[in-house]
Amino acid sequence: MAGIALPAVGALGLAAKGSVEGFDELPANLKQPPLSQRTTILDSKGDSIATVYSRDRTVVDLKEISPYMQQAIIAIEDARFYQHGAVDLKGVLRAVNRNAQEGGVAQGASTLTQQLVKNVAVEEAGDDPTKVQQATQQTLGRKIRELKYAIQLEEELGKKKILENYLNITFFGQQAYGVEAASQRYFSKSAKDLDVEEAALLAGIVQSPSRYDPLNDPQEATKRRNIVLQRMAEVGDISQAEADKAKDKPLGLDISKPKNGCITAVKNAGFFCDYVREVFLNDPIFGKTKEDRAKIWNQGGLTIRTTMDPKAQKSVQASIKDHVNQKDEVATAATIVEPGTGKILAMGQSRPYGLDIKKNETTINLSVDESMGGGAGYQPGSTFKPIVAAAALEDGMAPTKSYSAPYKMEYPSPISVCGGKNWVNTDGTTLTNENEAEVGPYSMKKATALSVNTYFVQMIADIGICPVTEMAEKMGVERADGAKMGQNPSIALGTQEMSPLTMANAYATFASRGMYCTPVAIESITQRVGETSKSLEVPKSTCSRAMSENTADTINALLRGVVEDGTGTEAGLGSGRPSAGKTGTTDFRYAAWFVGYTPNMAGAVWVGDPAHKRRMVNITIGGVPYAKVFGGKVPGPIWRDMMSGALEGKPNPDFNRVYIPEDRPDRGRGDDDNDNGNGNGNGGGNDDNGNGDDGDNDDGFIGGADGDTTFPTPEFSIPENWIQGQTNGGNNGNGNGGGFG
Known part of the structure; x- marks a missing residue:
């Protein structure tokens, strides 16, 4: 396989290279897929306002996934997962024989590792129909690429990590991506708590999420679940008695409706939520272009703490x-x-x-x-x-x-x-x-x-x-x-x-x-990428x-x-x-x-x-x-x-x-020497404090002693803490201070 030259794969960002060296380069996104996850928007106190996502997914470790779920998906999708390498040669020969009879690509024989490669391509394609078509087209070239990358993934990641990535990336229908979101959607519980019949139902959905949708066709979903249970018995994961008992049980659905977007925001904060999204998509601090910013937003995994009180x-x-x-x-x-x-x-x-x-x-x-x-x-x-x-x-x-x-x-x-x-x-x-x-x-x-x-x-x-x-x-x-x-x-x-x-x-x-x-709505953002978290710079x-x-x-x-x-x-x-x-x-x-x-x-x-x-x-x-x-x-x-x-x-x-003062332009003002400070209102105070002839007895403002004009100039307002009728103005505004009518 190492000597095969690959054509271009736009969805994976790979260039066509005819050399062994180029072929051997494994894209980093296959080792650690950039899985889109839900984003949580919080108020300033840390309480949730809304959850938004392009794909509802919560990434979990393999230890947080029920052993029944791990067994069920392997039994129905790749029963020899732990026995074969990246390529199941028996499956390949069987598929080649069938495809030769049909005159095309009728059967895939993909291992879980190969399916993981395809799912990463689909994930990166996002909502671009052209890229999705390229990632899923039934061609010999795509199958060869899957085989090549599957070999390298097996060498670099190992079986358990491949299984973990697969269960986190796979689509389970009803807007649920990854087993944790699927478990919450269909059973309102965590993936670690799934029992055998629940795990079998979810594993059965993967082959055709629309056909085996338990909400739209419970009878078809039940048949598929029972096929998975029987397969688990055949490979020795459970006994036949356990399988038969589980087959007799109802589906036991406990549906949680998807809660996505600002339309589901609590505290009537839908518009605040929407504004936060607009800030993210419009501010260059989150990416040079709008496309860059949209990619980060759609990838999700963000915890956004806002300023909303x-x-x-x-x-x-x-x-x-x-x-x-x-x-x-x-x-x-x-x-x-x-x-x-x-x-x-x-x-x-x-x-x-x-x-x-x-x-x-x-x-x-x-x-x-x-x-x-x-x-x-x-x-x-x-x-x-x-x-x-x-x-x-x-x-x-x-x-x-x-x-x-x-x-x-x-x-x-x-x-x-x-x-x-x-x-x-x-x-x-x-x-x-x-x-x-x-x-x-x-x-x-x-x-x-x-x-x-x-x-x-x-x-x-x-x-x-x-x-x-x-x-x-x-x-x-x-x-x-x-x-x-x-x-x-x-x-x-x-x-x-x-x-x-x-x-x-x-x-x-x-x-x-x-x-x-300038107005701001975001206090901080933390983004989860794989198993690590990092802080993003915010406006x-x-x-x-x-x-x-x-x-x-x-x-x-x-x-x-x-x-x-x-x-x-x-x-x-x-x-x-x-x-x-x-x-x-x-x-x-x-x-x-x-x-x-x-x-x-x-x-x-x-x-x-x-x-x-x-x-x-x-x-x-x-x-x-x-x-x-x-x-x-x-x-x-x-x-x-x-x-x-x-x-x-x-x-x-x-x-x-x-x-x-209300009518300040019309008031009189005493000179430094000997004016009476006559004016229209706001005259002097009592006694020695600068009486203005026409003023009241409680609103006088004067200059300081000896003509020191310490009051504000006419161009500015007067602080309210100026005391009426201050020092040494002289009776009737006469004197060096001068009245301030």
């Missing part, structure tokens, strides 16, 4: 269930991330993971971008406004900036965009505020609390569009469909489609005082500064006002848990949002029609009728309830507090 996940799904029904015309999706780490803690939606459209099931992950298994995204509405404000503050705008903010206005024109160009309102496009009563002038704090459209459009007109899109990029904000961000002032009103994960992680930047961290969150701490602190102060006395009061977590956030409602009410955070968790909630067809007017959601849906009315309470549960028992840190 079970308490947060449970709270998200409970809140969703309380507020939005599965069969509602609109849906909701929610995501929670951890500021400062990028860890995705929870991800859920009202339409479950599944394929039954009639039940409103879907496999589209409404929380993520299109490239990661999501949709094309949804306009975030006014939840984008804080990004505009952050860009303005970074550009040097004072947090007390006031604009006329009329109820209705034309978009200002021209407005600068990236690349040194201008956007021009050529057709007189106008915009309005939500209510006719919303008429300025407004300060930044009030405009944010009330979500005044015209204020933020005037703001973006002042600073230009480019600083806003650049700030969005620094905060990881991008369109869900992968397109470039539009260079249009309407961006200030949230007209670019985003995903809930994107918005939650962007707001986490505010919570972490300006540090943006790490990378953090970068998107804005100054002062800017982030100021945004936090602005957004605290939204939940304290603005449009998001129904989302407030109560006085015991400081929170901040922003509502968002799009034109025509196709989508409504609430995005908010505490210093240690950030979350986004979207409600709307994924198809962008059903307006949320005169609609019933969660059994409650609504004339109009607002961001603070439906998404806000969902956010409140999911965050309350997720944060239960967690630390309760506070924000770095800053104070933003």
